[in-house]
Amino acid sequence: MDTWESLKNECLACRGCALADTRRNVVFGDGATHAEIMLIGEGPGQHEDEQGIPFVGRAGELLDDMLAMIHLDRTKVYIANTVKCRPPQNRDPMNVEQAACIGWLNRQRSLLQPKIIVCLGRIAAKEIIKEDFKITQEHGQWFERQGVAMTAVYHPAALLRDVNKRPETFEDLKSIQSRVRALCEHTDL
Ligand code: URA
Numbered sequence: 039m040d041t042w043e044s045l046k047n048e049c050l051a052c053r054g055c056a057l058a059d060t061r062r063n064v065v066f067g068d069g070a071t072h073a074e075i076m077l078i079g080e081g082p083g084q085h086e087d088e089q090g091i092p093f094v095g096r097a098g099e100l101l102d103d104m105l106a107m108i109h110l111d112r113t114k115v116y117i118a119n120t121v122k123c124r125p126p127q128n129r130d131p132m133n134v135e136q137a138a139c140i141g142w143l144n145r146q147r148s149l150l151q152p153k154i155i156v157c158l159g160r161i162a163a164k165e166i167i168k169e170d171f172k173i174t175q176e177h178g179q180w181f182e183r184q185g186v187a188m189t190a191v192y193h194p195a196a197l198l199r200d201v202n203k204r205p206e207t208f209e210d211l212k213s214i215q216s217r218v219r220a221l222c223e224h225t226d227l
Pocket residue numbers: 065079080081082083086091092093094097098119158
């Protein structure tokens with residue numbers, strides 16, 4: 039049986055794929071280990087790789103602002119990525135890397151037992167919700183998997199590139215807020 043500490047220590051030593059050769063730090067996760075809400079991103083970028091913490095670059099600042107709009111912050115959510123090590127030049131993670139890494143995320147999910155999962159962007163939504171997820175059509179929709187309510191929003195990096203996506207994302211955030219109010223007992227919004 040995992041504990042957060044044993045799982046993290048094991049993960050920090052992982053050499054399960056070639057990303058281990060180029061990473062500076064394994065980016066295990068951040069936030070509250072008792073949170074009812076789990077956010078899942080794609081994979082670490084440069085700043086995350088340097089600091090070992092998810093979403094600390096510009097996209098991370100925007101993510102913090104998005105959370106603040108619905109009165110959430112990192113003390114009320116847990117944030118992790120589908121891959122824990124930075125893909126060089128910020129390329130998309132390869133299937134083989136995702137396959138090698140998914141076990142860590144699954145074990146984090148088992149420990150956390152979140153009520154709500156929010157996928158940040160297409161890559162996470164495809165891996166967590168369904169393989170053929172279409173982010174432009176299906177962001178903000180709700181899916182249920184093994185009793186967990188799941189949705190996806192545009193990745194904050196996409197919102198930095200294209201501000202026209204922000205109004206739709208604000209609607210998605212409001213939908214997340216009402217799901218949190220309905221499903222989460224310990225998260226005051
Ligand atoms: N983008 C991600 O998907 N994850 C991070 O941790 C940072 C940027």
